[in-house]
Amino acid sequence: MSRALHHYTAYGLRVQSPIALPFVPSPSAPAHEPDVVIRVGAVPAALPTPVDKTRLWESTPGAFLLNVDGVARYLVTEGRNILVEPRGGDQDVSVFLTGSVFAALLQQRGVVTLHASAIETRAGAVLFLGPSGSGKSSLLATTLQRGHAMLADDVTGVVLDPGGRPTALSAFPTVRLWADALDELVWWPRTRGKVRENMEKYLVPVERFRATPLAVRAACALTSHNRSGIEIETCTIHTAFKCLLKNTYRKRYLHGLDQRQVHFRTVAAMVRQVPVVRVKRPTYPFQINPLADEIERFLREHDRGECEAETGSPAVGASG
Amino acid sequence: MSIFWLASYPKSGNTWLRAVLTNYLDEAGEPASINALIGWSAASSRHTFDEYVGLPSSDMTPEEILRHRPLLHEALAEATPPPAFVKVHEAYVHAPSGAALFPKTATAGVIYLVRNPLDVVVSYAHHRNQTIDEIVTFMNDPTAELEGARRRLSTWLPIPLLMWSGHVSSWLDQGELPVHVTRYEDLLANPRVAFGAIVRFAGLDWDAARLARAIDHAAFPRLRAQAEKTRFQEKQPTSPSFFRAGVAGSWRTALCPRQVRALVDAHGPVMGRFGYLRDAEAFLAGDGGGAEAGPAAGGPFQGSTRVFSNRQA
Structure with a gap:
């Protein structure tokens, strides 16, 4: 047939x-x-x-x-x-x-597969890394509501561009959200369908989608703690490297495919050029808006810091 | 290699056992950090499942996940060097395929902790910040599970728990895996004997002085002080503290006769098997159940430990 x-x-x-x-x-x-x-x-x-x-x-x-x-x-x-x-x-x-x-x-194909969603910001792609259940897709949906465009949900592919800069690939324009997360996004289109028949998880089509690759500006690893309040800390290069390896999607496939060296090289280049931060939020209750607020605030301050540090350099933002 | 499962219903001393085992293996002058205890619940983690099984648990139905749990446990056993301890609150249940969730091929043995359910309910209500009545209903529910929400995603896999007595019987009566069962009350009353038997069952090198130091390093007030100082990662955010009292018998003042009756009605035979029934019935009869904190000796469950094995089953 x-x-x-x-x-x-x-x-x-x-x-x-x-x-x-x-x-x-x-x-x-x-x-x-x-x-x-x-x-x-x-x-x-x-x-x-x-x-x-x-x-x-x-x-x-x-x-x-x-x-x-x-x-x-x-x-x-x-x-x-x-x-x-x-x-x-x-x-x-x-x-x-x-x-x-x-x-x-x-x-x-030598692409680094990170367990991450990714959005477009003015300064480049921001990745939200984390294992299943850490809130990647919910955070993606929330930032889309705030006017950003998406690059990827769940798996973000990263490659080095010809200039050696880590670049996030544009995946496909769908977010997969659990019913609980969807309840908070009442204005979303009703055309969504279930991911699978017996599951309360939905495929939500996204209009605001960036269809071309984008240099990575920051990676935020989502974790939770049993305290109140949100904490954001910048990783050292060593912990950033470990963090990206830990958040590699299907890392165990790499060995047999003989792709571990390529993977390590890209991840090593990435942590030298891109800040990796650990974002800790309370396990319960999971409040998505304060989390998005804190991350946006952190990125704004980070950008400002970078501009000040680079004052006088004509090469700000230009590719190397 | 294969795994020793540290199995128990929640709030039955599992973390205390992990602390003693960690300090025993560490042999350090200082108590081990409670945020780096051996035997974390790797088998119940979504991340572990996704990586070891190679499939996305978040795209799988609870039945499909259950069907793949035996594979996860085999892969974990293969990847973990000895001594391999993994904490589980799961009951000993079977996947839809009929395969046991905890396969023989992945198992070195089961260290099962059991605690008087009348005390479990008090500790559990504190831990989950829920009422005693809510916890009694949960402990009497034969379909109870943890992390079982179907409308949202947790970082944990669904954990089949069954009712309290169903949990105990599922592990002790399965007849496939060698089980060493210890009462929480005996860990309290005679820690050197009770923990010592566990150390031997796990095949660790035996050293009485080392065990005495490990027990001292993991003493309840020390665990509690460390949990408060270093923010214990396994505490529930809604719970005032993880290590509450660490004693036996607090149910006598915390429970009313109706609540004791509800638990005795649901779990009487298993409570009787571990010597927990006599005091409960005396309490219900109105004479206070005697003054001793622990269950009386001379019941059907004598001595601090008993080894169940395939041969004995």
Whole structure:
């Protein structure tokens, strides 16, 4: 059975897929060859010579195999091809394809996959890093309400541009929000759909979206504490490095893919150029607006400090 | 390698046990920091799940997460060098596939702590800043779970807890994993004997002087003072303090007969098995239940510890 082909853009890549994805649709048939081709077909039971192997996934340079029980089996090769053998509905197949599977593909292409959402500010991209449940998407939604544009939700791809500057890739214009977080955003469009049938988590399309890459200006790691009040502290280069490694999305895939060195190099360049701050907020109650206020205040002060430090230098803001 | 699960219902001495084990392994002159205790709940963390299983738990249903928990525990066991201790409040339950959540292949043993549920309710109400009645209802709910909210995301995975007695029976009657069970009251009454038996069960090198120092470093007033001074990370933000009293028997003044009755009705047989029933019934009969703080000796549960193993089950 043949399926109609969709054409999309995500993380700066042209994607051709027989499965509907929440990526940016291309208005017409693209003039160029796609960068990523997704196909439906039989996925082999195992890789011939895996370097790394768990019960659910195996990897080797250039190939990654993932099995999601009752949903699909996926094979990602050469940062270019994704073969899918569906066992469940397209909606479920798409969830794991846009998450773990696309992360493996980006890693094969040498892109650093950070567990982060990202917004556009005047001075560059600001990343909100943190594990599941730390508030990345809620903070993203709140800053969008305040007029910023989004670059990515959940997984932010970072590369070094030709000048060696860390640059955040533009992912796709959807935020995934739990019902509780959505309740606070009453004005959002009603066109949202559930991420998966049995979950109170929604895909919310975003209009204010930046579609091109942007130099990273700061990374905020979201953590919580059992005290009152919000605390923001700037990491040393050493702790910033550890923090970015810890907040790498699917870090354990990297070893088998032989991408750890590339990853370390990019992260090391990033912590030398970009401030990484740790933002601690009370575990309970989770109040999103005071958190957004504090982060905005911190970034304003940080920018002012940088301007003062660089007074007299004509190179402010220019690329190196 | 494989893991020793430090299993208990909440507020049953798990953190105290972790503090003693940490100080025993540290062998330092100073008490170990309570924010760096061994045996944190790695198996219940969403971040650990996502990285070790390689799938996004936040895109998975509670049933799918449960189905993958045995894999998580095997991967954790493989990645953790000995001695591997992991705290769990999860009951010993099975995934929808029928597989045990805590597989034999990932397990070195289970160190189970049990505490008089009448005292648990008092401590738990304080910890969660809820009323005694709310906690009694929770402890009597056979479907109880922690972090089970379905409309928002927590950094923790859903934790199946069952009702209090269901939790105890699930671990002690499973017959698959070797279990060493200790009463909280015996840790209080005779810490050297009770902690000593745990140290031996965990296969750690035995040294009586080292244990005495570890127990001293983890003494209740010291834990509490450290928690207040260094802001203990595991305290709930709504709770006035994590380490409250550290004693047995405070239920006698904190609970009314109706509340004691509700717990006895729900958990009588398991309470009886650990010697907690006699005092509760005496209290309900109106004679105050005697003056001693701990449960009376001579009940069906004699001695401070007992080892359950596959052979005995």
